């Protein structure tokens with residue numbers, strides 16, 4: 388007999404939600420074990436022996452896998468999508484082991500994305516309570532407010548009332564001359580790079596922004612509120628994980644054991 392684990396852990400580990408979310412799903416009759424609806428998630432199941440269904444689909448338990456991907460533009464942070472290629476598809480055969488992206492990067496954002504099948508770790512990494520830093524590089528067109536750094540540090544409130552945690556904004560030296568783009572154009576549209584006769588020279592600013600949360604389009608909306616427009620966005624790091632300089636968009640690698648341990652330490656699981 389193999390090792391038995393609790394049903395809530397089994398489902399959470401396989402990315403079906405947090406433990407409380409899967410508990411709630413089971414209460415609603417969405418979970419079956421060996422053909423029977425199971426509402427008690429503290430019961431134990433044996434991976435490979437007991438059959439577990441979630442919303443009618445079989446969930447197979449597998450050991451943890453962790454991949455760091457440099458997400459290219461044009462690919463969606465999802466496991467399935469009717470229209471676009473997904474980050475999971477980029478991983479090829481490894482992607483079929485129940486991996487999912489930890490959080491989302493927009494389709495036009497590049498950079499560090501963690502893929503795993505470790506639902507609990509993913510949940511902790513994304514929790515604003517764990518204060519895991521996510522650092523972004525952005526090329527911004529337009530001029531940011533003079534007190535942009537202070538506004539970000541104070542915790543901004545967006546126009547729709549969304550309250551943000553304090554963030555660290557750094558204005559990098561230079562005016563966006565170092566365009567960073569997978570396609571060599573830095574994601575800038577032709578319009579953004581050309582200047583009509585008599586028009587003012589376009590102004591670009593390079594910034595680094597460190598957030599401890601991941602609200603919808605957060606970087607773009609913050610920059611907009613500060614008076615600019617993001618024309619290129621790349622995630623540089625997440626907690627202890629850093630995107631290596633030499634890693635091209637679309638490249639990926641397994642995390643080392645040390646990196647996995649560091650991630651666990653950062654999120655309070657030692």
Ligand code: URA
Nearest residue numbers: 492493496604606607
């Ligand atoms: N903030 C954004 O606006 N987009 C991303 O993809 C990530 C953070």
